[in-house]
Amino acid sequence: MNSCVPPVAESLLQPSAVLAPPARTMRRRVLAVGVIGPGRVGSALLEQLRASQPRLRRDLGLVLDLRGVVASRQMWLDSDDPELNARHARAQTWRPNDLDEFAAHLRGEDGRHALLVDCSASDEVADRYADWLNAGIHVATPNKLAGSGPLKRWQAIRMACAGGNAWFRCEATVCAGLPVVQTLRDFVDTGDELLDVEGMFSGTLAWLCNRHDGSQPFSALLREAHALGYTEPDPRSDLSGMDVARKLVILAREAGLPLSLEDVAVESLVPPALAALSLEDFMRRMDELDAPMAAKLAEARAGGGVLRHVGRLGRDGRASVRLAVLPREHAFAHTRLTDNVVQFRTRRYRDNPMLVQGPGAGPEVTAAGVFADVLRIAESLGAQA
Numbered sequence: 239m240n241s242c243v244p245p246v247a248e249s250l251l252q253p254s255a256v257l258a259p260p261a262r263t264m265r266r267r268v269l270a271v272g273v274i275g276p277g278r279v280g281s282a283l284l285e286q287l288r289a290s291q292p293r294l295r296r297d298l299g300l301v302l303d304l305r306g307v308v309a310s311r312q313m314w315l316d317s318d319d320p321e322l323n324a325r326h327a328r329a330q331t332w333r334p335n336d337l338d339e340f341a342a343h344l345r346g347e348d349g350r351h352a353l354l355v356d357c358s359a360s361d362e363v364a365d366r367y368a369d370w371l372n373a374g375i376h377v378a379t380p381n382k383l384a385g386s387g388p389l390k391r392w393q394a395i396r397m398a399c400a401g402g403n404a405w406f407r408c409e410a411t412v413c414a415g416l417p418v419v420q421t422l423r424d425f426v427d428t429g430d431e432l433l434d435v436e437g438m439f440s441g442t443l444a445w446l447c448n449r450h451d452g453s454q455p456f457s458a459l460l461r462e463a464h465a466l467g468y469t470e471p472d473p474r475s476d477l478s479g480m481d482v483a484r485k486l487v488i489l490a491r492e493a494g495l496p497l498s499l500e501d502v503a504v505e506s507l508v509p510p511a512l513a514a515l516s517l518e519d520f521m522r523r524m525d526e527l528d529a530p531m532a533a534k535l536a537e538a539r540a541g542g543g544v545l546r547h548v549g550r551l552g553r554d555g556r557a558s559v560r561l562a563v564l565p566r567e568h569a570f571a572h573t574r575l576t577d578n579v580v581q582f583r584t585r586r587y588r589d590n591p592m593l594v595q596g597p598g599a600g601p602e603v604t605a606a607g608v609f610a611d612v613l614r615i616a617e618s619l620g621a622q623a
Contacts, residue, residue: 266299267619269351271612272344274308274337275358279380279410282605283357290609300616305344311335315343337366345375351619355608356381365391371398371406378611380410380604385491386484389498392491405615410607412485413439413578413598421582421594422492431585432493436550439485441576441599442468442476443547447561448573450545456531457524468576468599472517473524477507479559482549486557495555505560507531538563544571569593576600 271287273280287302294300306315312332333339344352354370356363356379364384367377368391384395385408399406412418425432438444445468449459460477463469469476483502490497506513507527512520538545543563548570551557564570573579578598583591597603 266301267351267616268301268303269353269612269616269619270303270305270344270346272306272308272340272352272354273304274340274354274356274363275360276307276309277357278601279604279608280307280355280357282601283355283608286602286605286609287612300613302612302616306340308335308337308340313340315340337363341366341370341373341375345373352376353378353612353615355379355612357605357608359383361387367391367406368394368398371395371404372401374403376405376407376615378407378608378615380408380414380608382411382481382484382488384408385411385488386499389491389496405618407611407615408488409611410604411488413437413580413594413596414441414600415603415605415607415610416578416580416594416596416598418578418580418594419489419492421592422489425582425584425586426493430587432553433583433585433588434550434552435489435580435582436548437580438546438570438573438578439482439549439580439598440476440547441578441597442470442473443482444573444578444598445576447545447547448575450531450535452532452535455525455528457526457528460524460527472520474508474513474520477527478513479504479506479547479549482547482559483557486549486551486559490551490555490557493551495551497551497555497557501555501557503556503558503560505558507561534561542566544568546570546573 273284276284284304284307287304291302294302306313311334313335314332341354344354346352352374353376356377359381361383364381364387367384370377385392395406398404409415409417409419422432422435442463445463446456446459450456460469460473464473475481480499483499483504486502487497487499509526509530512523512526515523534545541563543565546562546564547560548562548564549557549559569581570579573595576597576599577595579593579595581591581593
């Protein structure tokens with residue numbers, strides 16, 4: 239996480255008296271919001287919140303009241319010191335990072351509706367979800383560690399939600415802003431039966447597969463993707479397939495299957511010799527990927543197919559991640575750029591599976607998925623005077 243709050247957070251934490259109040263007849267809802275992790279996704283979310291506040295207040299009677307931001311070492315709260323705030327028009331000040339204090343500040347003592355948005359990638363933060371939910375604080379997150387980490391932690395989160403005091407939403411953990419988790423929930427909630435789900439869950443690997451046509455070495459494409467920000471800081475995080483494996487675990491658990499990360503059969507694109515190197519050495523020796531990837535491309539073309547990075551989950555709980563050769567008429571053969579595409583086959587959609595497709599990478603679309611979860615939670619709230 240970044241160690242500073244972006245300027246947009248400052249404007250959001252300032253008084254909102256300049257905004258017109260909702261009409262008297264409108265159902266007014268107020269949601270206190272705290273954001274953890276003002277990095278790329280967190281900053282994009284803060285900007286989207288700022289830009290949408292006037293419209294939400296005017297058209298929906300919804301007030302999203304940003305009460306603070308937590309970075310890696312510090313947190314920024316509103317109304318820290320009454321005297322300081324009186325002198326400086328409710329100026330905000332930094333305090334050392336304390337998640338318990340932050341949650342208590344957000345929840346307050348006035349019975350307000352409160353929501354914590356975790357845009358970090360922290361296990362420590364995910365460990366607190368169940369406690370926050372039990373305390374009546376809603377949680378929305380793109381952090382995959384909660385849904386794909388220890389099964390016991392996930393079960394505690396589900397049990398906390400079962401109490402009905404708070405909502406947990408994690409749409410952006412799978413395919414950024416695409417409605418993948420919600421689509422699966424709709425199948426389950428309406429009594430459909432999941433037969434299997436298959437997809438290209440990595441925007442990075444989708445881009446690499448789409449561009450890998452033999453005209454240039456695979457390592458050159460990987461360096462380009464890294465420079466464009468499509469990969470993780472260490473590209474091996476994408477090439478290993480573990481990020482896709484986490485997404486499969488999240489979907490499996492949403493479908494009621496007690497899958498864990500170690501249950502997923504993952505074929506890494508990184509040879510063991512390169513996996514053991516430091517990042518600096520790996521970046522220098524990246525061209526060692528060229529020969530094996532060229533061989534895979536030749537194999538695909540010999541069979542009249544295309545290479546695609548595919549994750550699959552069956553109703554029996556078996557899950558796999560691999561580089562597959564698919565026929566050219568397959569739906570996955572026609573993706574563009576960083577597109578994710580997910581195919582659901584269910585009892586109702588057995589012969590004509592449902593496809594969800596669109597951009598699956600980038601801070602703006604990921605933040606939009608989180609923002610949609612915020613709005614779903616807000617829609618469930620009761621009106622306030």
